[in-house]
Amino acid sequence: MKKPLEGILVIDFSQYLSGPSASLRLADLGARVIKVEKPVSGDMGRQLYCSNVIMNGESSMFHAINRNKQSYVADMKSAQEREKVYTLIAKADVLLHNFRPGVADKLGIDFDTIQSINSNIVYAELTGYGKEGVWKNKPGLDLLLQSVSGLTQLNGNDGAGPVPIGLAVIDILSGAHLAQGILACLYRKLTTGKGGKVEVSMLESALEYQFESVTCFFRDGGQPTERPKTNSAHAYLGAPYGVYKTKNGNIALAMGSIPFIGELLGCLELLNYPEVDSWFSQRDEIKGILANHLKTKDTKEWLAVLEPADIWCAEIMDWKTLFDKEAFKILEMVQKVQMSDGYGYETTRCPIQINGAWLKSEKGSPILGEHTEKINTEFA
């Protein structure tokens, strides 16, 4: 299958997760992505941003984020090597980086310089907090962005203190927004010849992620976020929305009519809440009743009465359970990739399907500087 971005060349100076997750998406959509890395240490994500699992000398995270890319090593502080990189940039469609404000200027890859080398390039930069203002030099790490943006107030139960989301959701979302901006500008470049500049900050992405609850805060006169006392899955939604223990596991219930659910479950106390408004205003009470009742039987028994009635519910699964399901297997979500030294590993594929086909790639992550010589020859 011909991939939609075939022929597009992306020069990627970004490190860690946010920017590299954007270039991974572009790579899976068919672009050629060249990581430009500093000598010796390379992308800081090779060493600093780690899980407890090291694969072939580097963290599992790095391998997940940087498959399907090439690696070119250059010391941007050396005039000679910088010139070589400029030769690459002159032929590129996209350049991206996620340096803190000021660093790109020092490395000679600021917007004006790049424009003078390649006037219709799509230039994309990702920062933590934007390039203006009091926080512009603060480190832009996912957990910090979750913490300052109000996001940790939305998860978990009332009284639990701040609860972050247990993965780097803001890195990934800001990277996804960067990819959106890049794609939109590539479209314009191809139709009008005009490239463009794309800027995304993690803070703006984190706030837009919460657009429903932030708008709610504006609308309700600035009421503090109040999470349900128990079984919380959303601070701004009424009962039954939440996760509940059953006799043998956990079940999630989304929106639904409380008396109707009460009838289905044989929980007569719930018939006392016919008013739709009460499902929000008395949600703690209702959730308490539900939680007590759902403990009495196995998840399967509850699903057997709720699902046929089209109540939105699901069994809580871990990855082992999910991976055994036929519905998961047919998605072929796991793919095997291989590095140039023969090291193979399993990872997930791109979630987008085009014309009925999945976008897969067998290429693993690059060894630092693996493609430097080849690229020098190719672009000389």
Added chain:
Amino acid sequence: MLPLEGITVLEFAQFMAGPSAGLKMADLGARVIKIERPRTGEAGRQIALKNLFIDESSMVFHTANRNKQSYAANLKDANDLERVKKLIAQADVMTHNFRPGVMEKIGLDYDTVHSINPKIIYGVVSGYGPVGPWAKKPGQDLLIQSLSGFVNLSGNAEDNPTASGLATSDIFTGVHLVQGILAALISRTKTGKGAKIEVSLLESTLDIQFELLTTYLNDGNQLPKRVKKGSAHAYVAAPYGLYQTKDSYMAIALTPLDELVKAMGLSLPNQFLAKETWFTERDAIMDFLREHLIKETTQYWLDLFEPLDFRVSAVFDYKTILDHDAYKVLKMDQDVETSDGIIMKTTRCPIRIDGERIFSRKSAPKVGEDNGLIDNEFNLN
């Protein structure tokens, strides 16, 4: 000039995932027309947070559907369907999230639409993919978070599985839909051909776990373990997490434990000297840190750590962040105004193009608000 100017998107999609994709394309310059059933419109108009409504539609609907137009059509009525087909013939993109089989029944499945307009990009959102045993199950955000393993990553060891308290699956699925559609538009400039783009909530929610799934797939399938207290990531070593201070909380991200402890004026206990223990002994290490961090205020610690460039921050609620200079300088909010003159404050598009923020005062439309205009402009009658 916004990058998607000149692009027309027909949005049959309802609720959050599809409409959030339409909103992003609208902000990037596309013209987005919601195709809605007459009178009641899309089902998302009645989904409310805190029971808040702006007019006859909820605040949530208004948040995800600003900057769009509405064309009311009964797709089961032959005349209406004919008009919609004429509109499709002139559009660049259409999106829907009907369960499998529904568009076939209506006669707006991909093959039919493709024969009307071979250049169209046809975007489909489903819960679990178009085929398979779950294809007809309801694809709702919390349910997908629950069965994809996502809820096992957040919260502390003893907590219930903890969902993210916002529509994470919907939002990422919408983001991925936009990526696929834009890539197909790019490809169309060279091939002249349209494409079908499909995303599902399940695949998108697995995708955002890609680093952790890759870890799981290559470490002999060890399931994630949340720490006892202050949990922020099941796979990252101490000190990563949230800590209570004398007056509030503080986040500590990737910061070397030995340097942190030294800066606190303490010495790292012997049993934690080996770096491997920073992961394996996370709970004990975090206990040790907690015991000391609680003694001073958040500001005290920030003043100590920030000059050392440690990755730390305070923990804010909406009131604090939205009052903060660091927020105000972003100019992240905007007013939108309905055709009735009701004003709603909301967030803007997070992407800046050519150095400019993207604002739009246009609110969500009323059902069928633009029928007359669109009938005329596209010659539908």
